Each structure stands twice: as structure tokens, then as C-alpha cells.
Amino acid sequence: DMHIVRAPGSSQWESAAPLPVARNSAASAVIDDSLHVVGGRTVARGNLDVHHIYDPQEDRWRDAAPMPLAQAGLAAAALHGRLYAFGGERFGENERVFPESWVYNPATDAWTSLPDMPNPRHGLGAVTVGDHIYVIGGALAVGGKRTTALVDVFKP
Numbered sequence: 001d002m003h004i005v006r007a008p009g010s011s012q013w014e015s016a017a018p019l020p021v022a023r024n025s026a027a028s029a030v031i032d033d034s035l036h037v038v039g040g041r042t043v044a045r046g047n048l049d050v051h052h053i054y055d056p057q058e059d060r061w062r063d064a065a066p067m068p069l070a071q072a073g074l075a076a077a078a079l080h081g082r083l084y085a086f087g088g089e090r091f092g093e094n095e096r097v098f099p100e101s102w103v104y105n106p107a108t109d110a111w112t113s114l115p116d117m118p119n120p121r122h123g124l125g126a127v128t129v130g131d132h133i134y135v136i137g138g139a140l141a142v143g144g145k146r147t148t149a150l151v152d153v154f155k156p
Contacts, residue, residue: 005056017059021050027076029083031106033057036064036083038104039073045091047090048072051104057068065109065152068137071098073122077133079156086135089122095142097122103156119150131155 005016019037024061026040026048042046047070052061071088078084083104089097099120102111117135124138134155139145 003054004071009091016056017031017054018063019054020052020063021048023048023050023072025072025074025088027074027085029076029078031078031081031083036063036078036104038067038072038074038076038083038085039088046070046092047088053106064106065104065111068102068111068113069098069100071100073138074098075124075126075135075138077128079128079131079133082155084133084154084156086125086126087117087121087124087138089139089142091142097142098142101154113122114154118152119147120150121150123147 003016003018004013006013023040023042026037028037037053046068049066049070051064051066052065054061074088075086084100087098097120099116101114104111121138121140125136135152
């Protein structure tokens, strides 16, 4: 649960308030200078639907509306003041790769479903370029199987 930050222009890393729930395979994006961290998993709890927002000015985290579905290995990107989340996977019982995608509106603290991704996958990346989000790579099957170089372009 360690959290370290480096201020722009600085060469030093500093300790910051720890993330409330330590996890792996989460996704994050920055909206209005706040860091949103969504989803992920722990060994003990499996996939998580948690959503935390870090305010660097106050060095504190706050809870936000949880994701509608517990997803790990997902990707996230910010566009026009909203958080977009794509894909992911679930291990073990009922394992699967998620096609689901979501958008979070900070003004209402609410998630809305988007159309499913055309190519469900996990371990993928997402990046905003102009008015589009490029959803890149990942794997089409649970674990590291069937990796792909697919690129889907999401246009809100």
C-alpha cells in the first residue's frame, strides 16, 4: 500500500497517502488534477469494483461510486472530464474476459454502461488522442493466452 509521487520538475520521489485498498491489475486516469484508480484484484478478495480518487493538493484519497462490475486487468482513459473503463478479466470460477465498457461522470458520481467492446480483452491499454480513445492490445483469453495487437478506436 505504498504510494509515492514526484512533482513536475522535481527529481525526488516523496511518500504520499497510501491507496485505501492495495491491489494489482487496476487502471487509472487523471481528471482535473485528481487521480482515479478503478477495479483491480487481490489474492484474497478476487476482482474488485472499488473506485478511489486521489487529490494531490490535500494528499488524501476519497471513495467514489464503485464500478458496476468488478473488473481486473482493465484499461482506463480520461476524455472531456469523464473516466472511461474498458475490458478486463476474472480468474477462477466463472472465469471470463470482459467486453463491458463504462463511463464515469464525476459531476454525478455515477457510472453508465457503454456498448461492449468489439474485441473483448484484458491486459490492454487505453490512451486519449484528440477526441478519441485508442484501446490497444491485450489478450483475448484469460491469463496470458491469445495476446493480440488489435486496436479499437472509441468515439464518444
